[in-house]
Amino acid sequence: QVQLVESGGGLVQAGDSLRISCRLSGRVFSSYGMGWFRQAPGKEREFVAAISRGGSNTDYAGSIKGRFTISRDKAKSTVYLQMNALKPEDTAVYYCAADSVRTAEVPSRSFYEYDYRGQGTQVTVSS
Numbered sequence: 001q002v003q004l005v006e007s008g009g010g011l012v013q014a015g016d017s018l019r020i021s022c023r024l025s026g027r028v029f030s031s032y033g034m035g036w037f038r039q040a041p042g043k044e045r046e047f048v049a050a051i052s053r054g055g056s057n058t059d060y061a062g063s064i065k066g067r068f069t070i071s072r073d074k075a076k077s078t079v080y081l082q083m084n085a086l087k088p089e090d091t092a093v094y095y096c097a098a099d100s101v102r103t104a105e106v107p108s109r110s111f112y113e114y115d116y117r118g119q120g121t122q123v124t125v126s127s
Contacts, residue, residue: 002026002116004096009121017084020121022096027116029077030054033099033107035114036070036081038092038123047109048094049081052101059106064090086125093120 008020024032035050049070050059058070069082079096097114099107107114 004098004116004118006094006096006118006121009094009123011124011126012086014087014125014127016086016125017082018086018123019080019082020094020123021078021080022118023076023078024098024116025077027098029072030074031100032115033101033105034070034072034079035097035099035107035109035111036079037095037097037111038090039095039120040089040092043092045095045111047111050107050109051079052104052106054103057104057106059109061109083123086123088125088127091123091125093122095120 003025006022033052036048039045051070055072067085072079096118098116099114101107
């Protein structure tokens with residue numbers, strides 16, 4: 001059974017940092033590129049960041065570039081999203097997803113093109 005389980009969300013203040021995690025089980029982690037998406041209340045889900053299978057290539061949305069960093073740990077089958085200088089507009093449910101892409105390819109910015117998707121973790125940033 002394939003599972004993507006996000007963790008690490010919570011309530012923080014504007015300007016704080018937070019790292020959220022997502023662990024893949026039931027599949028070989030290194031076979032998948034990984035992505036993070038988010039959905040704020042009343043808004044459509046949007047792309048945040050993606051990373052290739054080996055971690056050498058990344059892609060970021062313009063709204064978070066320079067503040068967020070995506071990384072992965074093969075030994076822990078986990079992808080991370082380090083979020084710095086958080087703003088109230090970063091408040092959302094954050095979802096991770098896994099996509100079976102070629103080795104150096106960065107996965108799509110389209111959530112529904114991914115093979116597997118997690119249930120999300122809430123991040124709330126207070127002003």
